[in-house]
Amino acid sequence: MNETVSLGRIAGVRVGVHWSVLVIVVLIALGLARGRFPLAHPGQSTAAYWALAVLTSLVFLASLLAHELAHAIVARRNDVQVDGITLWMLGGAARLRNEAPTPGAELRIAAVGPLTSLVLGGAFTGLAVGLDALRVPGLVVEAVAWLAGINILLAVFNALPAAPLDGGRILRSFLWHRSGDRLRATRGASAAGRALGWLMVAAGLAAVLLGGSLSGLWAALVGWFLIAAATAEARQAELRGVLHGIPVSRVMTHSPVSLPAAVTVAQFLAEAPYGRYRHPAFPVESADGRVAGLVTVELINRVPPQARAMTTIGDVMRPLSEVETTGPDDMVMDLLPRLDASTDRRALVLDAEGRLIGIVTRDDIGRIVTWLTAAGRTRD
Template sequence: MRVGVHWSVLFIFVLILLGLAGGSFREAHPDRPAWQYWLASGVTAALFLLSLLAHEISHALVARRNGVSVEDITLWLLGGLARLRSEATTPGAELRIAGVGPLVSLLLGGLFALAAGLLAAFSDAGLVGEALAWLAGINILLAVFNALPAAPLDGGRLLRAAVWWKTGSPLRATVVATAAGRFLGWVLVAVGLYLVLVGALFSGIWLVVIGWFVIAVATAEGGQAKLRELLGGIPVSDAMTPDPVTVPAATTISEFLADPRFRYRHSAFPVVDADNTAAGLVTFKGADVVAEKERPSVPVTHVMVPVDDLPTPRPDDPLARLVPELQANPTHRALVLEGSRLAGIVSSSDISRVTSWLSSSSAWRKRTL
């Protein structure tokens, strides 16, 4: 499981640093040397980011225990995001995966509050006590905010689990959760605009940004749920290109780039061994990275994406389950395997083609009525 940091984390780090060092810490404990404010604020901001990471890691660990694979975790401007390769298979699994995040934030808030209380009871807490109290408050606030019953927040996942359990329909559950998310987002935008009008410029803009984020992600989740429903019952074999043009593993970069069979058809090709065993996927972009003088001696296997780093469904696997894996994979392609042998290839454009056909199909319209 990869852990990444978006550049926007620097923005939130600096924001906390300036807000604490130049504001609350200085007001609570005036007449301290400036370096103490900056040091305490820097450590506090770092601990807050680690708290966000703990929140997301808890989601990932529980997801894995419930059979849901995790692509990566990314910390960014508005918190963190654990990207899952697949969906929970039962309402109970959804409940456990979603519920653990706010519980971890609440636990961290309690531990920071306990540490602040103990420090204040036995010594002059000073800036350390102030930092612990701030961390306690922000983690509890994070837990409460995330528990709001609206997608994409953890509370939205809890709402989805409850509606799913009640109705038996994961699609209906997602529709309810995403509708709640869009409603919450518009409320945050409205409150933010009001704050801007009354002069609280920074707080207002911040709420507007969060509101737009909630609306955008909730809308995207609703669209993905409808896509999964649309593709329900469709096997991967209906979308794949069978017996695709392949590149033998012994082919050099020069041969690959010069061969017209590859040059004018697609941007990526499966790489296979002599017995048609899938080895990986080579792209023109990856091949072009190799220096021109080295291309005659470097095989495509040196620049290909290994098969272990690609989605590898079977022909009879559900197409809907493949969609999030394709979206998460940088190549946006999957090698369809029968055992270890290549049966076909599926790309995001193949999914779009099937989706367009189903959307216009009279049989599909009757099915949804």
């Protein structure tokens, strides 16, 4: 889930939000302002209900962020690189660049999330009791009590032993420790995730069809997400098993055709696609021969026809700082999640001196996987 708006960095971790966060904010605020708050404390103004409901929903998002930050901080302490955190409609996601090196590290990274939510739930509970003792308006106490309950519920739900929930990661760490086989452990946790997902879908649809409760649609939606995420996680594990131990140098396209940054878009288009420029993306070199960035046909197509004679490739390229790069000896299975999260789905391969020696795309990896799968290569 890619971020729509960046919120900067917290504790050194990049944080962003996806536009779908607005959905959960609206749903929570609507449920509180039109439901729970008026029922529990009638007689207040509509503006008071809505203002407190919106504030409560934002504090809940902050609770989700704290949950994911805990994952990210513990992951970094266990030698797992963190690309960032994105909040979206169904919660939050910490993007980890590589997997935990040991079952113990996996356990620590997974367990800290529910533990953080449980601590937050306890803190909000204590705050609600204290505010009530101080005779603070009951509407405010109700909001804090709701935050306490939702965080405790979040902790319990995330602790369920089913991937991709935190409890599923805990289950995988146990199975991994017991069997010594990470791939088999992932299969077991993913199977549990699909079972829980189907149970939630069935329960949600039953609530809608038999009980007439539209809240069942939310349970069915979460269940469907669990099924899809658990299935994707199992496939990703199988893929990592196939690619285990394969360096980028075995997969990349060597000595890719590059473009000088000073070439105009019109000159490039005059030679493509029948000359040497017949690919959808090209590394770009500066005047001194160093890699400056990457340009794609999609970026070139954005240049208006009347401006192409005066616009250079260097003007439209994606600078090197925004392009995924890797080394020839890096492992393909470590590069794969970075490619999936990148804008161009490709990476430039640079040697130790920063010279361009190759390019690798998601399609390159897909072809290798097809061949290795046909050859029956699957191992952890």
